[in-house]
Amino acid sequence: MSNNSIPLDVAAAEDHLMRFLSVEGVTGQEANIAAAVSDALKKVGVPESAMRFDDANKRIPLPTETGNLIVDLPGTRPGPRLLFSTHLDTVPLCAGAKPRREGDRIVSDGTTALGGDARTGVAVLVVVAETLLKNKLPHPPITLLFTVREESGLHGARELNPADLGGAVMCINVDGQMASDLIIGAVGQENWEAEITGRASHAGVAPEKGISATMVGALALAEARRAGWFGKVVKSDGRGTSNVGIFGGKDNKPAGDATNVVTDYAFIKGEARSPESAFATKIAKGYEEAFTKAQREVTDDAGGTAELKFSHVTSYPPFELGKDTPIVQRATKALKALGIEPVLVFSNGGLDANWLDKHGVPTITIGSGQAEIHTIKEYVNLAEFEKGCRIGVLMATLDD
Template sequence: MEVDAAAAVERLLRLLAVPGVTGQEEAVARTIADMLREVGVPPEAIRFDDAHQRIPEPTPVGNLIVQLPAHLPRRSKSKARGHADPILFATHMDTVPLCAGAEPKVEGRRVVNVHEGKTALGGDNRTGCAVLVTLAAELIRQGLPHPPITLLFTVREESGLYGARYLNPADLGGVVMGFNVDGRNAAELTVGAIGADRWSVDIYGKAAHAGVAPEKGISATMILALAMQEIFRKGWWGKITQNGREGTSNIGYIGDAQGRSAGNATNVVTDYVHVKGESRSHDAQFVREITSAYQAAFQRAARKVKDCEGRTGRVVFQSRLDYLPFRLAEDAPVVQRAVRAAQAIGLDPVLRVTNGGLDANWLVKHGIPTVTFGAGQNEIHTVQEFVDLDEFDKACRLALALATLA
């Protein structure tokens, strides 16, 4: 399973240079479509779905879907049968906002950012995009036998796995299994991932002069503090272990609804605070219990903070499922195919479960068992990000092996 490594790296550099932070994927989507046509994919095989019309955040373009028909060698039907079932290769197009303004360059066997220390690079997940374009290029260039293949490039993965969540599985050509490219090492095969809720709470108090008549106010800040004191005391914050079950939680944002500071003067009792947080666990029911613990704590805290007339604060708590956990069995056909393909190119595959969310969470929910493997991403979401070109090359070869394995 050899690929044109120089051409693959050129594709990666080209993609890394295109802006496309989450929710602004148009330019990178157009570039990917152009690159696919350049390597010989027919224009009619390339299209966008309408997932962006269902995503509840501004999203100007849908998922990019490419369908490659089967290429079977001239042989008996019995020998060709192993190449019959359609398979999916997926990755996401967007990057985190920290990647805005990145400029890639090659240093030895790494791709780094010209502006290292100022912006992230975007290897997460332009490595995956380059792997999928290279897969199409090599299948066409080498004329290798393969089943029907669907390539899926999703939008808004970084801001909530929205592209994978809102896609219509019927658009994927009846695929029976999937392989998602997202991560560090090609030999690390992710067969399970955590589930998560995202939640927010609006805390309503009452403003008053903090020096003249603080007793007339209801402090939204104090409601937050009391709620978090309860959460901490009862063991629902950070790494959580309750009755043998494990999970995590975090508050990631405290301010107002417009992204500004909660409160704007020390001499005014804060009348409003907006909070955003998350709950995670490999146990779907436990995720809900963590979220419920936060909701109850905020409601109790609001009843405790009163003004001089006995009026209390008020909270509005909202939560939504971010993604469900999953765990594929080691003997599942998709896992066995991934293991055999990795071994075929000389890798020593390791099955792992991650505490982060992946597009695979929603693909599995859509009925497509999906294994995720890495493509050289390192120090993602930081200004020290780089791409390991040796791992990127392994990922390109692994994708080709997965596509052509009988």
């Protein structure tokens, strides 16, 4: 099937996209967008009995309105089951988005982000189902997966039960920008936290009796940078990145509440990323060593030190697919059939693909027009969105 022979209704595809962009559904609050997707699927001919929600939200350690939406399309010809995935949620900056068309783009009104990440993917999956059913195109069994809480930690994909995927052997995840980019791998991430409990004292009358949690944290971060663990990390045994995201106090309050009191508590949170899981852990441990060293350096007049609680946990694992992996070959074949030269990409950001691959389903991620994501300048490139829709339909119908 060539580009010209794909029976894609471009106007209908863009209508789906505009509709989904207008439905609010920030991370953890996906019930409304899930209902809109379910309604759209029913209207294009998917029976309600083919749609279900899993219970992943019961295992996610954050309040989450609904589980992942899973849709099964029976095959019209033999072949291994394919999985198409994307995420339902947007970042909070998308709340209240008002999409409008501006030439060959869809934009917001400039006060919010748009939500193209990944409502473009949501639309592509619905368009694939609609195109297959409307035109009676032959295809193997297909599962559509719409995950929750991707933006706040890939939780929906992480807590997914692989048995719910019906034995899918490969996956096309739609969550990128350029149709020519095939994301075949991504870094893993380790999250770390440090709680420092010092001792309050009057900063003017008796500062020597206090133990400054703020100073412990500051010295620790300076030491982590000096030791090469901050920002871009390049060592003889690995490479990665790290960042310090939060330096505060209890319950989202500042670390300290007055200049005349030695700060007795600080909470610091950061991340470490690497193509190698063990090296991401090593970066986190580098921070732990820096905090331990700083803890020893800040004392009161009796030699007392602050209490330090440091922890780190895997947020998602890294993965990388070889060029000869069946899903990479299938995607490459699809792009070339459409006259698109594929560019294989390794991402420095996490994707649902990280967990889907961990669950045993090799996953590539394709683009469908989202751009300037997570900013008020976000837009959807409609030409790339159309290409994403065509790639999806072709991936679903290629001969094995």
